[in-house]
Amino acid sequence: MTGGFDEATVTAGREQSFRRPARSARAAVDAYGSHGGTRLALGAAVAAGILIAAQLVHAISIAPYFPPGPGPWPAWIGLAAVLVAGVSAVAALSQRVPDWLFAALVVALAVPVALDVAATAGLLHVGVTPTAAAAAAMVLMPVAALRGTIAPLAASSVLAAVLAAEALLQLPTAGRNVVLGLAVAGVALLPVALTVITVRGFRRLARREVDLSLVQSTVATPRSAVGMRASEELAQLDFDAESLLEDVGAGRVAIPLPPEKAELAGQLAARLRVRLIEGRTDTWLRHAVAESAYLSGRVEVTDPNGLAGKLAPSQREGLLFALWLIVGERSRRDSARATVLVGQVDGLVGSGAGFADTVTGSDDPYADLAIAIAISGLALRHLDAAMWDAVESVGTHRTTSNAEHLRVDILCRTDQPPRPMTSTRERGARTRET
Known part of the structure; x- marks a missing residue:
């Protein structure tokens, strides 16, 4: 490719470092925190209430099998007190759970758990299992949606381990009923684990969509x-x-x-x-990469003359979306990196050896801008089909690949409207016709 993609240009582009602005980061955190926090916590609280009610019904059904005494009710009274105090504190703090409140909640929940374990110790052989202790783990479900998910999952894991240990200690006398005790331990852990998985998935989705929305705001900005x-x-x-x-x-x-x-x-x-x-050269493309939590650090832009600003808004959106599909998914493409080179196309008109003549299936003498996307750490077969549709909305492209690298060269017309994005089926039909 021509257009000044020499070693000096690439080095000059690499010397400039960009970081995501604090305003952009705060906006993304606030947006996905509110959508993935308060509203999701409400659903988790409803599910936790149903499970706690089921444990209470179970406690009522097994209460006659307790020896004479208070039975399981001191633990349930303690759990009710913790619930009232916890809900009041969260409401007073505008539905937030800071570290000190979470620590106090865990310590307070240890009281009904200890009372329930002590009340049911040695009674597994008659089918008496802890109920308030299992219900205490359900309290952590909405907490996982209001703060980080690691601490609630760790607390519920410790609680499940305590219940499992209590059941295993009664193996000589309980026999097969040990399975009931282990099932109670699983009941204490499984709902919190499912809540954590749901919250993490929802937050990941919200974070990606919010980040993409923030970055897309650069598409309509002026060139300079x-x-x-x-x-x-x-x-x-x-x-x-x-x-x-x-x-x-x-x-x-x-x-x-x-x-x-x-x-x-x-x-x-x-x-x-x-x-x-x-x-003079900080175009929308540099800002889009710098302001994205997913693209920053994984996409390198080399555009010494600020030529990316010549692209039309639809071409900008196509290029941005293509980069997003290449490196935007962290869970599957941690090693994917992309380098974007933007330069002029030299000697297109009247040249039989120009870059335009080498583009597969097209000879575009009117193109005046060349974009190269060098991709590493990602095989050609792993690229999403939608990425090619996005590239076609930018211009005519050619793909070259080897065992280690993949390169997509794009010829762009900046003085004419770009072609609309086509579907994979339409592109396949056009290829068969040729």
Whole structure:
């Protein structure tokens, strides 16, 4: 490919590092935290209430088999007190469960668990199993949706291990009824584990969709517009410069400037010059990659002349979506990396050896922009079919691959509307016709 993709250009592009802006990260966390937290916790609380009620019915049914005494009710009274206090605390904290509240909840739940285990010890041979202890684990279900999932799962695992140990200790006297005790231990762990799986999946989906929505906002920006990262840096530069000028104007800093203030002024001027120079080539593509939690660090953009800004909004969306499908799925493609090279197409018109002549199935002498996507850590057969539809909306493409690398070269027309995205079936039919 022509268009200045030499070693110096690639090195220059790699020297510029980008980080995701704090505003973008906070917006993504707030969005998926609210959707995957409060509303999901409500469903988990309803399911937990049903399971706790079932355990209470079971406690009533086995109460006659307890020896004379209070039976299982002290544990249930303690569990009810913990539930009331926990719900009140979460409501007072605007449906949040900070670390200190979770620790207090776990310690408080240990009381009814201990009372229930002590009340049912040695009674497994008559079919008496812990009920309040199993119900205590259900309390952790909505907690897993309101905070991190690791701690609730670990707490329920410890509780299940205690119940399993109690059942196994009664093996000589309980015999086959040990299976009932182990089943109670499983009942204490399984609902929390299923809740954790559900919450993690929902949060992953919400995080991806919110991140993609935030990144897609760069598609409609002007060619030379700054992104969130640049606007934050410019705002900080403006504040620092205004503070220095205000100190000088108020007489708090004498003129000529002291050495430390002079050094600060020089640093501000240098940062402003760098920001202005970078702003000429910081296109929507750089901002989209920098502001995405999924693309940042996995996609490298080399566009020294800021030519990606010439793409139409539909072409930008297609290119962004293609990159998203290549490296966006962390769970299956942790090793996938992509390098995007953007440059001019040289010698297309009237040249028999131009890049356009080598594109499979097309000879496009009107293309004026070339984009190369170099992919590593991902085989050709693992690419989603929708990725090719997205690439076709950008321009005419050609694919080359070997054992280690995959490269997609795209020819783009920036002065004419791009072709609409076509389905896989239509592309297959067009290939058969040719």
